[in-house]
Amino acid sequence: MTTEQTFVIVGASLAGAKAAETLRAEGFDGRLVLIGTEDERPYERPPLSKDYLRGEVGREKVYVHEEGFYAEQSIDLRLGRTAVSLDTSVNELTLDDGERLRYDRLLLTTGAEPRQLQIPGNELDGVLYLRSVKDSDVLRERLDRGGKVVVVGAGWIGAEVAASARQRGLEVTLLDPNEVPLERVLGIEVGAVYRDIHADHGVQMLLGTGVEAFEGHTAVEQVRTSDGRELECDFVVVGIGAQPRTDLATQAGIAVNDGILVDEHLQTSAPGVLAAGDVARAHHPFYGQGIRVEHWSNALNQGPAAARNMLGHADAYDRLPYFFSDQYDTGMEYSGFARTWDRVVFRGDPASREFIAFWLVGDTVRAGMNVNVWEVTDPIQRLIRERVAVEDRRLADPDVPLEELVAVEQGLGR
Numbered sequence: 511m512t513t514e515q516t517f518v519i520v521g522a523s524l525a526g527a528k529a530a531e532t533l534r535a536e537g538f539d540g541r542l543v544l545i546g547t548e549d550e551r552p553y554e555r556p557p558l559s560k561d562y563l564r565g566e567v568g569r570e571k572v573y574v575h576e577e578g579f580y581a582e583q584s585i586d587l588r589l590g591r592t593a594v595s596l597d598t599s600v601n602e603l604t605l606d607d608g609e610r611l612r613y614d615r616l617l618l619t620t621g622a623e624p625r626q627l628q629i630p631g632n633e634l635d636g637v638l639y640l641r642s643v644k645d646s647d648v649l650r651e652r653l654d655r656g657g658k659v660v661v662v663g664a665g666w667i668g669a670e671v672a673a674s675a676r677q678r679g680l681e682v683t684l685l686d687p688n689e690v691p692l693e694r695v696l697g698i699e700v701g702a703v704y705r706d707i708h709a710d711h712g713v714q715m716l717l718g719t720g721v722e723a724f725e726g727h728t729a730v731e732q733v734r735t736s737d738g739r740e741l742e743c744d745f746v747v748v749g750i751g752a753q754p755r756t757d758l759a760t761q762a763g764i765a766v767n768d769g770i771l772v773d774e775h776l777q778t779s780a781p782g783v784l785a786a787g788d789v790a791r792a793h794h795p796f797y798g799q800g801i802r803v804e805h806w807s808n809a810l811n812q813g814p815a816a817a818r819n820m821l822g823h824a825d826a827y828d829r830l831p832y833f834f835s836d837q838y839d840t841g842m843e844y845s846g847f848a849r850t851w852d853r854v855v856f857r858g859d860p861a862s863r864e865f866i867a868f869w870l871v872g873d874t875v876r877a878g879m880n881v882n883v884w885e886v887t888d889p890i891q892r893l894i895r896e897r898v899a900v901e902d903r904r905l906a907d908p909d910v911p912l913e914e915l916v917a918v919e920q921g922l923g924r
């Protein structure tokens with residue numbers, strides 16, 4: 511295919527880089543521009559709170575592609591460049607150096623950024639946030655120095671940073687206003703497993719407690735909590751969630767609501783403009799609603815799906831949400847999407863830290879999480895996707911293979 515067309519991707523991270531790769535693999539030979547604010551070529555973020563942060567792997571392990579890939583593929587990679595405005599009426603994008611780029615198709619993969627705590631002292635030296643490889647380098651240097659760290663927020667990033675800091679021998683306090691870590695996604699019963707894992711590794715857990723202020727002269731020296739404690743520290747890491755980077759889309763008049771709104775083909779409200787990855791709230795055919803998924807596998811797969819649709823396909827993106835986390839020697843994978851549920855059924859003893867948890871509504875599984883149990887993602891996803899009717903007793907019984915549950919109980923499914 512020979513074309514004079516120009517395709518532009520804004521956001522040179524996982525979703526954007528995989529989209530560019532797919533466009534070339536699918537035969538697009540027009541001009542392809544990939545623009546990224548960061549100075550680094552596209553890289554993966556999961557290691558930044560895990561082995562890369564602990565210094566166990568080097569920079570070369572985090573990149574999405576080899577250094578020469580973009581030149582070889584004639585991908586015009588513009589690093590250190592930010593798209594500052596977008597005029598969809600004339601298909602034109604303006605960069606921070608004043609350059610104007612006309613596009614035939616545009617993909618927005620601008621991702622997400624850490625939510626900031628709006629409290630006194632947030633600007634003090636030593637109050638750290640984690641999103642980029644540079645942030646991880648700064649944090650790694652703090653871990654090298656040792657001492658005491660207070661981690662604010664026991665979501666995925668806070669919990670992983672707490673684990674890495676303990677593994678590096680620091681004194682760690684993990685603080686969260688909820689009753690257990692990861693409560694919003696996992697609920698109380700499963701979040702309690704993570705509370706116990708951190709406590710067993712010597713993390714001081716301060717749950718049910720918020721933070722009022724960071725105090726110190728130029729650098730943070732202590733954290734004042736909402737229950738009146740003063741926690742001394744050498745530095746603080748704040749992990750209270752991320753928000754989608756939607757400024758460019760909003761300014762261009764593209765529909766946004768906690769993420770850029772896209773249909774199942776990842777098409778925004780502006781013709782020829784698509785969005786994918788952390789920034790996109792995509793209509794999900796299986797769930798019948800828009801969902802925004804801030805996870806690696808979503809960026810990995812949605813970027814290529816958007817690329818194919820830029821080329822004129824009409825592929826609906828309907829993968830089930832999936833993510834993973836590693837803390838100490840506990841690895842997990844989570845499939846599905848459940849914000850409310852009737853009950854949680856465990857297969858295996860959670861205290862053994864080798865188990866599967868299922869979140870159910872009625873007799874169907876909405877989400878499943880395998881902890882230190884592997885190669886079960888496929889049957890877990892089939893239970894969810896095929897809405898198989900299950901009996902709690904059989905679901906909980908490790909002697910009943912999950913594959914058998916899918917096959918046998920499928921007859922009862924709807």
Ligand SMILES: Cc1cc2nc3c(=O)[nH]c(=O)nc-3n(C[C@H](O)[C@H](O)[C@H](O)COP(=O)(O)OP(=O)(O)OC[C@H]3O[C@@H](n4cnc5c(N)ncnc54)[C@H](O)[C@@H]3O)c2cc1C
Binds near residue numbers: 547619642
């Ligand atoms: C520390 C950390 C650990 C994680 N661990 C896990 C994990 O264990 N498991 C898991 O499933 N997920 C994990 N994630 C989430 C996963 O990394 C994200 O879902 C993924 O990075 C999203 O990719 P993305 O390409 O959509 O966006 P991002 O990675 O956010 O990239 C967006 C890029 O766009 C650039 N950009 C934004 N606006 C502009 C503009 N106007 N012009 C030019 N460039 C722009 C940004 O600078 C950025 O480089 C982790 C995330 C972090 C931060």
